[in-house]
Amino acid sequence: MSDIAAGQPVPGEAHPRQGLRGGPSYLTAEHGLAAWFLTTDHKRIALLYAAALTVFFFIGGAGAVAIRMELFTPAADLLSADGYNRMFTLHGTVMVWFFLVPSIPNTFGNFLLPLMIGAKDLAFPRLNLFSWYLFVGAGALLVGALVAGGVDTGWTFYTPFSTGYSQSYVMAAALAVVLAGFSSIATGVNFIATVHLLRTPGMTWFRLPLLVWALYGTSLVIVLATPVLTLVLLLIVAERAFGLPIFDPALGGDPLLFQHLFWFYSHPAVYIMILPSFGVISELVTCFSRRQVFGYTFMVYAILWIAVVGFLVWGHHMFVSGQSLFASLVFSFLSFVIAVPSAIKVFNWTFTLYRGQITFEAPMLYALGFIGLFTLGGLTGLFLASVPIDVHVTDTYFVVAHFHFIMVGGAVSAFYGGLHFWWPKVTGRLYPEAWARFAAVLMFFGFSFTFFPQFVMGFLGMPRRYQVYPPEFQIWHVLSSSGAVLLAAAYLLPMGYLAWSLIWGERAGEDPWQATGLEWRTSSPPPRDNFRAVPVVDTGPYFYHPDKEGPRHDRREAHQNQGHET
Amino acid sequence: MSGEAEALREPWASLRRQREAASFGMWLFLGSEALLFGGLILAFSVNRLLHPDAFAGAGHETNVVYGTVNTVVLLTSSLAMAVGAEAARAGLRELALLGLSLTLALAVAFLVIKGFEWSADIDEGLFPGQAFKLAPPAAGIFFAFYWFMTGLHGLHVTAGISVIAWITWQAWRGERPLESPAFEAAALYWHLVDIVWVFLYPLLYLGGRS
Numbered sequence: 001m002s003d004i005a006a007g008q009p010v011p012g013e014a015h016p017r018q019g020l021r022g023g024p025s026y027l028t029a030e031h032g033l034a035a036w037f038l039t040t041d042h043k044r045i046a047l048l049y050a051a052a053l054t055v056f057f058f059i060g061g062a063g064a065v066a067i068r069m070e071l072f073t074p075a076a077d078l079l080s081a082d083g084y085n086r087m088f089t090l091h092g093t094v095m096v097w098f099f100l101v102p103s104i105p106n107t108f109g110n111f112l113l114p115l116m117i118g119a120k121d122l123a124f125p126r127l128n129l130f131s132w133y134l135f136v137g138a139g140a141l142l143v144g145a146l147v148a149g150g151v152d153t154g155w156t157f158y159t160p161f162s163t164g165y166s167q168s169y170v171m172a173a174a175l176a177v178v179l180a181g182f183s184s185i186a187t188g189v190n191f192i193a194t195v196h197l198l199r200t201p202g203m204t205w206f207r208l209p210l211l212v213w214a215l216y217g218t219s220l221v222i223v224l225a226t227p228v229l230t231l232v233l234l235l236i237v238a239e240r241a242f243g244l245p246i247f248d249p250a251l252g253g254d255p256l257l258f259q260h261l262f263w264f265y266s267h268p269a270v271y272i273m274i275l276p277s278f279g280v281i282s283e284l285v286t287c288f289s290r291r292q293v294f295g296y297t298f299m300v301y302a303i304l305w306i307a308v309v310g311f312l313v314w315g316h317h318m319f320v321s322g323q324s325l326f327a328s329l330v331f332s333f334l335s336f337v338i339a340v341p342s343a344i345k346v347f348n349w350t351f352t353l354y355r356g357q358i359t360f361e362a363p364m365l366y367a368l369g370f371i372g373l374f375t376l377g378g379l380t381g382l383f384l385a386s387v388p389i390d391v392h393v394t395d396t397y398f399v400v401a402h403f404h405f406i407m408v409g410g411a412v413s414a415f416y417g418g419l420h421f422w423w424p425k426v427t428g429r430l431y432p433e434a435w436a437r438f439a440a441v442l443m444f445f446g447f448s449f450t451f452f453p454q455f456v457m458g459f460l461g462m463p464r465r466y467q468v469y470p471p472e473f474q475i476w477h478v479l480s481s482s483g484a485v486l487l488a489a490a491y492l493l494p495m496g497y498l499a500w501s502l503i504w505g506e507r508a509g510e511d512p513w514q515a516t517g518l519e520w521r522t523s524s525p526p527p528r529d530n531f532r533a534v535p536v537v538d539t540g541p542y543f544y545h546p547d548k549e550g551p552r553h554d555r556r557e558a559h560q561n562q563g564h565e566t
Numbered sequence: 567m568s569g570e571a572e573a574l575r576e577p578w579a580s581l582r583r584q585r586e587a588a589s590f591g592m593w594l595f596l597g598s599e600a601l602l603f604g605g606l607i608l609a610f611s612v613n614r615l616l617h618p619d620a621f622a623g624a625g626h627e628t629n630v631v632y633g634t635v636n637t638v639v640l641l642t643s644s645l646a647m648a649v650g651a652e653a654a655r656a657g658l659r660e661l662a663l664l665g666l667s668l669t670l671a672l673a674v675a676f677l678v679i680k681g682f683e684w685s686a687d688i689d690e691g692l693f694p695g696q697a698f699k700l701a702p703p704a705a706g707i708f709f710a711f712y713w714f715m716t717g718l719h720g721l722h723v724t725a726g727i728s729v730i731a732w733i734t735w736q737a738w739r740g741e742r743p744l745e746s747p748a749f750e751a752a753a754l755y756w757h758l759v760d761i762v763w764v765f766l767y768p769l770l771y772l773g774g775r776s
Binding site: 040114119120121122123124125127185188189190192193196197198223224225226227228230231232234235238239242243244245246251252253254257261264 | 612711
């Protein structure tokens with residue numbers, strides 16, 4: 001640890017505020033099952049979501065384990081071709097809709113959004129609880145479909161296979177995803193209304209922490225994109241159940257229409273998955289480099305830019321579908337356009353590090369890993385946005401590697417980083433730092449080991465979604481499957497020591513990281529109503545050093561929390 | 567004043583703000599609904615551009631009498647809903663209950679008429695499949711959209727009926743104060759159901775008759 005590590009007393013720092021503020025913590029305020037399952041407290045609902053998401057993470061992970069085990073050798077060893085299809089469909093549907101889309105918004109977003117803007121709760125607390133029940137109901141329906149025999153269409157439900165040929169439980173899975181979409185929309189509406197109407201006095205739009213901005217942008221995309229997914233899945237159900245000819249070319253329908261509508265949702269959905277992690281990473285990087293976020297306003301504009309332009313790039317999934325070359329070129333251009341704000345964010349994180357007083361606590365290690373992996377994932381996205389390269393690598397492991405770099409190397413790393421960062425706030429306990437650093441480094445290497453070989457074999461021509469392959473690809477698959485073992489260990493390890501810390505962990509103070517957000521000026525864990533007195537804000541976020549000068553290189557400035565009490 | 571206190575819910579400090587939130591939240595949801603039906607109408611329009619003659623011919627087969635009567639019924643129900651919600655806000659209990667009940671009656675009438683129309687359509691062989699009387703494929707696509715659009719709209723009508731019936735029942739029993747923002751939010755939703763029909767009616771019933 002360097003001599004400027006967090007936790008050392010800093011000259012001029014106010015006495016740390018200890019003790020209970022505003023009554024017993026939200027965890028102990030009420031007891032009994034009903035107090036959890038009928039709660040309208042956003043913090044308890046966040047924990048309910050966390051529990052459900054953990055279950056789905058294991059189910060989706062089981063699909064990944066089956067895939068990587070099968071691919072260890074070129075022959076079909078464990079699974080039939082049909083069984084393999086069902087496994088990657090299970091992995092994709094569960095991970096996309098039941099883990100990644102709700103992961104950061106419904107856990108950290110639910111927990112932190114009201115705290116960060118100084119509110120008592122979300123705008124519609126009962127809607128929030130309702131969305132959890134919808135989500136769990138949808139998950140139960142999906143798991144039911146998977147247990148009954150599974151789905152073999154892939155998470156993309158492409159027609160006409162999904163409407164006319166698949167013999168699996170497509171309708172149940174599609175309806176489960178529709179229900180999960182309703183739950184997403186409810187959360188999105190709730191977040192937008194909360195940010196508009198429940199900011200504490202003085203919390204102007206351009207004083208909002210970047211995580212709040214990221215969740216706001218995400219919610220906009222959720223509210224406007226998800227209904228199109230609902231529509232397209234209902235159309236599939238109508239065609240399968242009632243024989244209404246809409247997509248089936250044998251009946252005169254147009255399967256490309258499905259792809260257009262599907263990707264009109266599913267490309268913005270990528271931003272639903274990654275925008276919240278941008279917010280998390282911004283919070284982590286600024287805190288552990290003791291430096292104001294570089295270019296705060298541009299970070300905000302980048303989020304909004306991504307949210308808007310994300311709706312205009314769906315055609316880059318369809319370069320080989322027969323869409324006109326002109327359309328492909330327009331979508332290609334727009335896909336390059338949307339890379340700009342992502343690049344702005346990466347540069348701004350890097351500039352935030354520049355001349356910062358960086359310490360390497362576990363959340364920061366996850367954040368730094370995120371920046372590296374996201375950059376690689378983003379740059380390979382530009383490869384795929386170029387029509388000629390995309391034609392070469394469409395439906396190969398290159399694509400698989402690209403989106404796993406964004407969604408797993410990016411979004412899941414950010415989830416774990418945020419989990420460590422806010423763990424003291426959520427539970428009131430500190431996690432064991434040495435173990436956490438080990439897990440963070442292990443995740444970076446395990447991830448790279450798993451997915452970097454997939455770029456290589458994809459470029460060499462290994463197609464996705466096959467369980468048998470020519471022997472020359474075996475070396476890459478063995479690398480990938482071996483890395484997946486490390487990656488699995490890196491995911492399981494934190495579950496162990498975080499659970500350990502619940503009982504034996506050191507008690508956390510209000511502000512263990514000396515961070516500036518409003519969530520750090522209440523007790524850990526917070527009381528039911530979040531704050532004893534409503535905090536008032538008169539500065540922007542991230543006040544780690546005086547406005548006009550950078551931090552001194554040799555000692556830490558006293559940080560100043562964004563709020564104060566009246 | 568006790569009604570106001572009763573209508574106020576966590577986390578709001580004032581009923582005025584809570585009312586603003588309820589309307590705002592509902593508008594956001596309506597934005598979502600607009601994308602749902604917008605996507606559907608776009609898909610319909612694309613197919614109509616691809617098969618203009620077949621769509622015109624198929625559109626001629628829809629039952630314009632049922633469709634027009636239903637348009638009148640639904641527009642009137644929206645008026646009744648507006649009266650009900652405004653009366654609730656003004657604290658006029660009888661007028662509010664009357665407006666809400668009339669809305670419900672007209673909404674149910676809409677579904678009943680729709681049911682007669684669907685049944686007549688099936689008898690005439692207008693459901694795509696073995697008994698379909700028109701020449702496939704394009705006329706089949708038109709009727710696929712016809713059934714899907716009217717069905718999805720019917721689901722929205724049903725959802726609206728459930729919500730309005732629930733808050734009307736509560737208001738009638740005195741369990742929901744008239745100051746509750748729910749009346750206005752439900753009215754906004756009901757107007758959307760109405761507006762969607764205003765788009766579906768010309769697309770499905772009038773397109774083949776111009």
